[in-house]
Amino acid sequence: MNDTPARGVEEKAGPGSSLLLTLLLPIIIVNIIAFVMPVANLAAMSFREAASTGSLSDVVSLKVWASLLEDSYYWSIAWRTIWLGVLITIITLILSYPIALFASRAERGRAVLIVLCISPLLLSAVVRTYGWMVILGEQGFLPALIRQVGFTPPRLINNEVGVVIGMTEILMPYMILSLLSGFGKLDVTLEQAAETLGANRFTVLRRIVLPLSLPGILLGSLLCFVLAVSSFITPKMLAGGRVALLATEIYDQAIVTLNWPLAACLSVLILTVFGAALLFYGQLTKIIE
Amino acid sequence: MHLKVESLGKRYGIFPPSVTDLSFSLKHGELLGLLGPSGCGKTTTLRMISGLVSATSGKITVGGQDVTQLPTFRRNMGVMFQSYALFPHMTVAENVAFGLEMRKVPKDEIARRVASALALVHLEKVGERKPRQLSGGQQQRVALARALVIEPDILLLDEPLSNLDAKLRDNMRNEIRDIQQRLSITTVFVTHDQTEAMAICDRIVVMNGGKLEQMGTPREIYETPATPMVADFVGRINRLSGRWAGKDMVSLGESHIRVRNQGVEGNSVLVMVRPHRIRLVKHDQPEGATADNVVPGVLRQITYIGDTLQYAVEALGGIVLVDEATRFAASGHHPGDRVLLCWAAGDTLTFDMVTPQ
Numbered sequence: 001m002n003d004t005p006a007r008g009v010e011e012k013a014g015p016g017s018s019l020l021l022t023l024l025l026p027i028i029i030v031n032i033i034a035f036v037m038p039v040a041n042l043a044a045m046s047f048r049e050a051a052s053t054g055s056l057s058d059v060v061s062l063k064v065w066a067s068l069l070e071d072s073y074y075w076s077i078a079w080r081t082i083w084l085g086v087l088i089t090i091i092t093l094i095l096s097y098p099i100a101l102f103a104s105r106a107e108r109g110r111a112v113l114i115v116l117c118i119s120p121l122l123l124s125a126v127v128r129t130y131g132w133m134v135i136l137g138e139q140g141f142l143p144a145l146i147r148q149v150g151f152t153p154p155r156l157i158n159n160e161v162g163v164v165i166g167m168t169e170i171l172m173p174y175m176i177l178s179l180l181s182g183f184g185k186l187d188v189t190l191e192q193a194a195e196t197l198g199a200n201r202f203t204v205l206r207r208i209v210l211p212l213s214l215p216g217i218l219l220g221s222l223l224c225f226v227l228a229v230s231s232f233i234t235p236k237m238l239a240g241g242r243v244a245l246l247a248t249e250i251y252d253q254a255i256v257t258l259n260w261p262l263a264a265c266l267s268v269l270i271l272t273v274f275g276a277a278l279l280f281y282g283q284l285t286k287i288i289e
Numbered sequence: 290m291h292l293k294v295e296s297l298g299k300r301y302g303i304f305p306p307s308v309t310d311l312s313f314s315l316k317h318g319e320l321l322g323l324l325g326p327s328g329c330g331k332t333t334t335l336r337m338i339s340g341l342v343s344a345t346s347g348k349i350t351v352g353g354q355d356v357t358q359l360p361t362f363r364r365n366m367g368v369m370f371q372s373y374a375l376f377p378h379m380t381v382a383e384n385v386a387f388g389l390e391m392r393k394v395p396k397d398e399i400a401r402r403v404a405s406a407l408a409l410v411h412l413e414k415v416g417e418r419k420p421r422q423l424s425g426g427q428q429q430r431v432a433l434a435r436a437l438v439i440e441p442d443i444l445l446l447d448e449p450l451s452n453l454d455a456k457l458r459d460n461m462r463n464e465i466r467d468i469q470q471r472l473s474i475t476t477v478f479v480t481h482d483q484t485e486a487m488a489i490c491d492r493i494v495v496m497n498g499g500k501l502e503q504m505g506t507p508r509e510i511y512e513t514p515a516t517p518m519v520a521d522f523v524g525r526i527n528r529l530s531g532r533w534a535g536k537d538m539v540s541l542g543e544s545h546i547r548v549r550n551q552g553v554e555g556n557s558v559l560v561m562v563r564p565h566r567i568r569l570v571k572h573d574q575p576e577g578a579t580a581d582n583v584v585p586g587v588l589r590q591i592t593y594i595g596d597t598l599q600y601a602v603e604a605l606g607g608i609v610l611v612d613e614a615t616r617f618a619a620s621g622h623h624p625g626d627r628v629l630l631c632w633a634a635g636d637t638l639t640f641d642m643v644t645p646q
Contacts, residue, residue: 193376196340196368197362198392199362199391200362
């Protein structure tokens with residue numbers, strides 16, 4: 001129809017782009033008010049100082065940032081946050097992959113299985129975390145069971161172990177959903193073709209299924225890492241204040257100590273971690289393309 | 290390697306069986322076509338041979354060895370899928386090399402064999418590309434190279450040409466046949482297209498409703514079909530029902546016609562004649578009508594489709610279709626003309642109707 005490609009583009013750019021802009025306008029406004037402005041405000045706040053009463057001074061200074069970067073305590077928190085985030089993500093992935101694969105392959109009851117997988121999301125994370133406190137606590141179900149068998153139970157709560165167990169269970173639905181979206185593209189005839197070429201079940205999984213589900217794996221991992229790093233309710237409840245993470249520290253500084261500039265600083269730090277994770281994700285996606 | 294299938298059956302749960310009591314065998318280097326309408330069980334049969342579907346009964350032997358219980362990855366059969374099933378995350382060369390890697394072939398030999406397999410299908414230059422960067426025809430060649438490079442005992446082709454456009458299909462069909470004969474590889478070819486099957490197969494198995502209807506050479510299938518279904522499936526054909534009126538005579542309405550076979554007088558019979566075996570003669574030129582059967586009729590419709598003219602003639606109490614090659618069709622018939630239909634007794638197929646009583 002169009003004689004030149006340039007004309008085609010022009011025609012498309014005309015009424016199409018203004019319609020696109022109109023449709024995008026509401027979400028742009030909401031995002032500016034609810035996301036961009038608060039984050040900018042937060043960043044600005046990190047350059048101010050707080051009195052012990054919590055009131056903010058009007059001086060712009062780098063004092064809070066300097067104290068943060070010098071203090072090895074905050075560095076250790078940052079590293080622990082990242083390390084636990086990675087660990088939780090890996091364990092969640094390993095536990096979710098077989099479930100997601102099974103659910104996507106199920107001939108009957110596929111919908112029921114998927115609903116079952118994501119049904120924990122219907123309960124608040126607080127309620128589920130209380131459940132884990134009952135199960136993992138000193139006098140809880142699991143230690144009692146281990147004692148029954150005749151072993152001394154390890155400490156499962158108020159330490160990193162508890163946080164990992166709780167967070168893994170909380171995050172599994174998100175991972176399963178991401179993996180399922182990735183499995184959609186996996187064609188069974190590809191696996192059959194591999195079989196006819198002499199690949200056994202395990203080789204088919206390693207050479208065909210895993211590489212083809214990498215996009216879903218990466219997406220789920222990014223999602224779980226971000227959620228693991230930013231969550232504070234579950235770590236706070238299951239660690240009993242004994243595992244300091246960036247998110248819990250922000251909560252303490254903002255609500256307990258009323259040191260808003262420091263909380264703002266830590267928030268910017270966590271945003272940087274997310275940014276790095278996103279970049280890493282982008283690079284990996286490019287490689288597998 | 291020769292392939293033998295003995296009373297093979299497949300049943301899924303409580304449903305009627307997809308394949309029942311199917312037996313056939315292939316000599317080394319033979320190309321056998323499994324032909325039938327969709328849902329006739331031909332693909333299921335192919336999948337049972339490859340091991341992707343397990344047989345509920347029967348036996349499959351390759352070169353005398355029973356493979357019925359062998360898992361797919363131990364069967365050494367090259368399969369070409371309808372969708373080609375090329376691995377999207379691997380390059381063309383990696384796709385072709387996959388089967389050799391599974392067989393633990395040394396690296397340098399893999400490179401050599403992949404190159405010669407790609408050369409066999411005229412794709413020397415695309416080894417480093419991803420499958421999605423190739424055209425449909427090229428993808429299909431890759432799939433063929435991948436199935437052949439492992440030097441399979443049996444080559445199984447599942448509707449390999451159905452995703453190609455008409456022109457390419459004819460080329461590819463002849464190319465597959467050429468490669469198959471050069472490598473002398475025993476091959477089973479599943480298709481629903483009778484022209485495709487007749488063009489390249491040594492023998493054809495016609496299936497219907499999970500059962501074998503007829504097995505034979507393309508000529509046997511076409512000229513002496515065993516059942517009305519086969520006659521109907523392998524080409525256009527006229528169906529007329531009549532009654533035996535003598536040893537080799539059938540009465541159709543008012544007329545009596547001579548047929549190829551013999552029957553019992555009084556029994557009802559289905560008569561079938563291919564449209565292009567009937568000749569059309571003008572009613573006022575009876576001297577041209579020298580044939581076993583000459584039947585009067587009225588021309589109702591003429592359809593021009595390029596290489597043939599298709600006539601619909603009202604005769605024998607129904608509509609009889611007649612095909613005439615356009616290069617012989619200068620005689621100038623018009624709708625409404627009274628005509629004579631002429632054809633040989635040898636072209637008149639008969640099938641005795643089984644009456645319930």
